[in-house]
Amino acid sequence: MPGAYVKDLHDSAPQIISQLPSVSTVVIHVGSNDLKRQQSEKLKDDFIALINSIQSTGKKCVISGPLPAPCFGDVKFSRLRQLHVWLKAFCAAKEIPFVDNFAAFFRRPELFRRDRLHLSFSGARLLSFNMNLTLETFTEKV
Amino acid sequence: MPGAYVKDLHDSAPQIISQLPSVSTVVIHVGSNDLKRQQSEKLKDDFIALINSIQSTGKKCVISGPLPAPCFGDVKFSRLRQLHVWLKAFCAAKEIPFVDNFAAFFRRPELFRRDRLHLSFSGARLLSFNMNLTLETFTEKV
Numbered sequence: 001m002p003g004a005y006v007k008d009l010h011d012s013a014p015q016i017i018s019q020l021p022s023v024s025t026v027v028i029h030v031g032s033n034d035l036k037r038q039q040s041e042k043l044k045d046d047f048i049a050l051i052n053s054i055q056s057t058g059k060k061c062v063i064s065g066p067l068p069a070p071c072f073g074d075v076k077f078s079r080l081r082q083l084h085v086w087l088k089a090f091c092a093a094k095e096i097p098f099v100d101n102f103a104a105f106f107r108r109p110e111l112f113r114r115d116r117l118h119l120s121f122s123g124a125r126l127l128s129f130n131m132n133l134t135l136e137t138f139t140e141k142v
Numbered sequence: 143m144p145g146a147y148v149k150d151l152h153d154s155a156p157q158i159i160s161q162l163p164s165v166s167t168v169v170i171h172v173g174s175n176d177l178k179r180q181q182s183e184k185l186k187d188d189f190i191a192l193i194n195s196i197q198s199t200g201k202k203c204v205i206s207g208p209l210p211a212p213c214f215g216d217v218k219f220s221r222l223r224q225l226h227v228w229l230k231a232f233c234a235a236k237e238i239p240f241v242d243n244f245a246a247f248f249r250r251p252e253l254f255r256r257d258r259l260h261l262s263f264s265g266a267r268l269l270s271f272n273m274n275l276t277l278e279t280f281t282e283k284v
Contacts, residue, residue, distance in 0.1 A: 081275075085275060085282055086284065088275075088276070088279050088282075089280075089282035090284040092234070092237065092239065093284045094284075095234060095235075100245075101245070102272075102275060103242075103243070103246035103268060103271060103272040103275070104245035104246040104248075106246075106268070106271070126245060126248070129245060129248070130245040133223075133226065133227060133230075133244060133245070136227045137227055137234065138231075140227055140228050140230075140232075142228065142231050142232040
């Protein structure tokens with residue numbers, strides 16, 4: 001959902017999911033549109049509401065963490081880093097599998113398109129690889 | 143401890159830790175020496191024993207996951223990938239912070255030395271960056 005905020009997903013996700021009864025697991029990939037709004041506590045609340053809303057549908061929920069795009073300046077990068085740390089901690093506390101993308105996409109402009117924001121083909125391939133690794137943890141006996 | 147197996151660490155870690163009373167957190171970085179032995183179930187047991195042994199000292203324990211070094215052939219790579227998935231799942235189940243290195247070091251020969259096994263300066267810097275991100279989750283309120 002290009003251009004969407006976390007809150008928009010919160011409203012629309014249960015409806016989309018209800019149309020896909022064969023789906024067992026929902027991966028939410030975190031974009032960076034919300035960072036413009038500069039309200040980090042509000043953003044956390046929106047995330048918590050979105051995760052609760054997915055989980056209330058009975059589907060397994062996976063969070064795919066933010067990508068540090070080369071177009072971000074110092075302030076936005078620092079905010080994204082903070083969001084990543086919080087999401088990783090939150091997912092660990094709630095036993096939600098977390099796709100850790102931060103170091104994998106850090107300082108790698110070749111993984112992004114010329115707009116330095118959206119993923120290139122090789123970036124999309126790496127994201128998919130990383131999501132698959134995390135999805136495999138579901139079936140792992142520990 | 144270059145050349146060490148997980149089991150060697152299990153024996154020596156509590157003694158090393160007891161000499162460092164000011165340390166609050168121990169990061170275990172997973173090497174690949176054990177993969178030569180090809181006993182993956184035994185390796186899992188050794189990891190569990192090592193983690194228990196660190197936790198019995200009262201220190202916080204963090205696991206830094208394996209690095210897919212360019213020198214690994216298909217068989218070793220596949221075994222390392224499996225170890226990564228199991229460790230990630232195990233750490234999530236036991237609420238142990240996990241430094242996810244797999245995608246960050248995947249197909250990046252520039253992060254390794256000429257022996258294609260040990261980290262280069264830039265590789266060591268990325269590993270340290272990734273460990274720091276995970277350590278920060280300890281102080282995050284969720």
